[in-house]
Amino acid sequence: MRIGELSRRTGVSVRALRHYEDAGVLPAGRCANGYRVYGDDAVGQVRRIRAMLDSGLPLRIVREVLPYLDGPAEVMPEVPCPYLVDQVAEQLAQLDERIRSLTRNRDAIDAYLRAARAQRLTVP
Template identity: 45%
Template sequence: MRIGELAERTGTSRRLLRYYEEQRLITPGRSSNGYREYAEAHVDRVLQIKGLLDAGLPTRIIRQVLPCLEQPRSIYFDGLTPEMLTVLQREHDQLTQRIACLTRNRDAIADYLATVRGMRAAAGSGGRAA
């Protein structure tokens, strides 16, 4: 598929897809006329990248983590430094905190919706118990 179709299917701008390529997060093939050609797997990859970016990870970390998303048990980082371990641990901890916060917010919204729906249902039945 061409860049326009990938952009449409992933909700990502063409400019951002080219940036992902510059950052070596995705690697499209090239057709005989030089156009970028993307495989079906690029759709999932771009969605993974977007999710990791939304979670707050910088592209330099995403580049190193992406291989783990395909085959986590076969990944070995030759040049893993203590600094990289520290960065990954910090990112892991921050993601854990964000997940906890998002979970609390989701649960609060769910409680609010249940309350509002219950009030509407009670009002719709003339205030009688349903």
């Protein structure tokens, strides 16, 4: 599929898709006329990229972690860069904190709704 169709199917702008390709997280083939072409798996790939970015991960970390979402552990470089490992560990800690915060917020909203619904049932 071409970039316009991928954009329509994913809701991600053409500009962002080009940026993902430049960053090395979304491979694209080229037609003889130079147009970008993507395989059928590109829709899922873009959705995974967006989910990781939406969770707060920077694109440089997404590039490193993306192969592990669906791929085998054998893609790990023989000697991973210690600096990158530290960055990924920091991102993991930040994600854990966001999850705890989201869980607290969800629980508060759930408690509010249960109380509001119960009160509504008791009011004539």
